[in-house]
Amino acid sequence: MSHRKSSRRNFLSKMVALVPVAAGLPALAQAAATPAAGAAPNATAPSGPFKLAPLPYAYDALEPYIDKQTMTIHHDKHHAAYVANLNKAVAGNADLASRSIEDLITRLSDLPEAIRPAVRNNGGGHLNHSLFWELMTPGGPKTPSGDLAKAIDSTFGSLQNFRKEFNDAGLKRFGSGWVWLVQEKGGKLRVLSTANQDSPISEGFQVLLGNDVWEHAYYLKYQNRRADYLEAWWNVLNWDKVSARLK
């Protein structure tokens, strides 16, 4: 009995340590994620229908590939600002405020023209970053497996070729934007990049993975060396999360 109690205590203390992981999982959902013990202490909590979920790991968890200061500013300041500005954009519009961020970004043309650019930029920023945090993990699987591995091999020839095409697309994106692996409607894989915070879901693609190539994502550690950041980033990608997005 006492042994079981002690096991349970150990289990609970582990659970407390893991709470930020669980709290971060529904980052794409609108439901408020209550910051739990150990979660982002400095994260601002923009008020409104859209919420900033805490990072699903510690700020320094992705070191040495992505440094703690970059993660802190990126999540707590940049992502928080997108959420705050999205909330401002939909303020007073109960219909828009009740819709999911995926739905808003999928159907941009349905939005009132006056707020469409604000939702495209800030809603896109919210959606893209929510996915971005979830796609990364310390010590994840270094290679894809199963159907995803087969699809990458058959589309690009090899994982190495895919990574090269992806890195090249990220390097060539002029100014700020994202580089993506997406699925076309027919299921075919494709690498593309978008400007600013535009999401491929606005063009009807299923997003499998994406990397942020805005300077705010890497400048403190990599300065002008975007190619080095793109190469290092593969070390923190969680291929299991990518596989789960395959349709």
Ligand code: MN3
């Ligand atoms: Mn960013």
